[in-house]
Amino acid sequence: MIRRVLAVAIKELLQLKRDWRTAIALLGMPLVLLMIYGYALSFDVTDIRLGVVDLSRTSASRRVVEAFLESGFFVRAATLDEVRPTDALFASEAIQAALVIPADFASEAAALRPTSLLFILDGADSQTASTILSYARQIVAATTPEVLGIEFRSPLEAAPLVWYNPDLKSSIFLVPGLLAFILMVSSVIATALAVVREKERGTMESLRATPIRAIELLLGKTLPYLLVGSVSAAGALFLAWALFEMPVRGSIFWLAVVTLLFLAGGLGWGIFISTLAESQQVAFQLGLLSSMLPTLLLSGFIFPISSMPRALQIISSIVPARYFIAALRSIVLKGVGPDMWWQQAAALAIFGALVLLAATVRMVRSL
Amino acid sequence: MSDETLLAARGLVVRYGSTDAVRGVDLEVRRSEVVGLIGPDGGGKTSTLRVLAGLLRATAGEAEAFGADTWRTRRALHHRLGYLAQRFALYGDLTVDENIQFFALMYGVPAWKVRRTELLELVGLEDFRSRLADRLSGGMKQKLALACTLIHSPEILLLDEPTTGVDPVTRREFWRLLADLVGEGLTLLIATPYLDEAERCTRVLLMHDGRILADARPQEIPDLMPGSIVEVTAEQRTRAAEILAEIENVADVSVFGNTLHVRVEGARDPVAVVRTALGDSGVPVEGARPIPAGLEDAFLYLTRSPEPEVLMEASS
The missing domain is CATH 3.30.70.100 (Alpha-Beta Plaits)
Incomplete structure (x- = not known):
């Protein structure tokens, strides 16, 4: 049993060594993807191009404009004398937002009458727009007492205290999901080609003439890629920590355990696909689609599961990345122990066992 | 001992969907025989061999090796039987040595390194041990495949058209190699479309359209006509x-x-x-x-017969 598993595993590693392109892709791809996505994918909005229309031209109005620029989120992209030309600037995307201070702003404010600043937004990108709007609100709220020259205190205040990610940096939230996404895709692709390659080349028939069992073949095919996957996962985790400031507050050991469980599930899923497909091309596409889409859309990576329609929530419960991301956030960001995420780990283990079982059943039929 | 039946089929039928590849085949292979399963392409030779090698389940009828059902006991059977597929695929990105090593480990051959060296010397590949299988010529690939199927010292070897698409010189060498193996006591069942190879067999089964048309020693075949x-x-x-x-x-x-x-x-x-x-x-x-009358005349006569039946039993 073990001898034949080892024979297959050694063969796979030898083949991988010869096929250096694939080896590099398997080892390096997760790191490259993490860098590309890590830098590109962020919900944080900075350097917002602001058009300033100061019709008041008073020290109070200048104080408000300064407050926007000093916040670090906004840069002055245009200074205008009237509101109308902002149209063209929005259309050419020269500005993303415009701050209009009415002519009577200073006098109204001095009289302590309610007064408004006009804040115009490009709502085409609603996500960005709402982020910009919340920045603007915060800035205006913070500047109000200073402009009015009075100490202002609302009777009730929710004093925020943000844990785990005090700056609310989206990278800290996104990197665990990104890791899940990258590891899932690369592990599924790694094994999706493993069995179908033998079918395509005809070596399956040679294997069938030996006393090998289905489970031996599958383990022999999976274990080498688990090794490769672990190495590249470790690299990706290190990069996430070094480049994207993902803190690792929990135990490295448990991080490794959960990552291995997740990898096993991805590799098992790849092997299962490999037993279904008749050509490497089909296997590759099936592997890519079935790993990428659910991991991207149904795992809570980008879209919170709690806000999904009921049907999608149910479907998302069979997406392993969902459990991995949850466990990863628990271990990495919160630093909590297994008692808090054992259910996620169990779900990953069950997924891995089920797909390997399904692949074995498929394999027994064709072996 | 030499009369011991290693392989036997009775009323063997193999059906793929609605096509019958094998339509009721009876045959026997006894120890130390060299049996040629001869006939044109599409006659059911490969299906018959694959059932006997335990790689394919018979639709009906019986296929036995060493007295046991080939499909049910296939894992045990594979330790005693070698099967060289028509397109025996090697791992092209592994070397000659590594290919043999892989199959040796699969079969759990003890002291396989010694056996490997012996086999490489036998097939004449000892100078190419570290060459990738993909870089071997067609004939050398065939010899490497043979070495791989012999690594576990099988008692019987099933070869499916081993010389198809191989140049005449390599073909002769290959047969000389097989003769050496037979000399060491190996039993062979060879499927081939080449009638001239019948003369190298101790017994010939003419197969056509899923049936065995004749079962005789090669020199007796013309007498069937x-x-x-x-x-x-x-x-x-x-x-x-x-x-x-x-x-x-x-x-x-x-x-x-x-x-x-x-x-x-x-x-x-x-x-x-x-x-x-x-x-x-x-x-x-x-x-x-x-x-x-030559073999070819007899074969043409036999395949033309409206009523296919076994015309003659082997005399031994």
């Missing part, structure tokens, strides 16, 4: 063939190169029958002489 053969050389070959086909004593006419093989039945002087028929029709005859 009644009548005698007249070789006719004529300028107007096509016309001569048409005329002869109409003659009462002529059973059939086949084209062999630029001559005709005319099988004449129930005539005391077959050559005279042919000459008279052609002379009467004014077709000039350049030559007409009796020749001994």
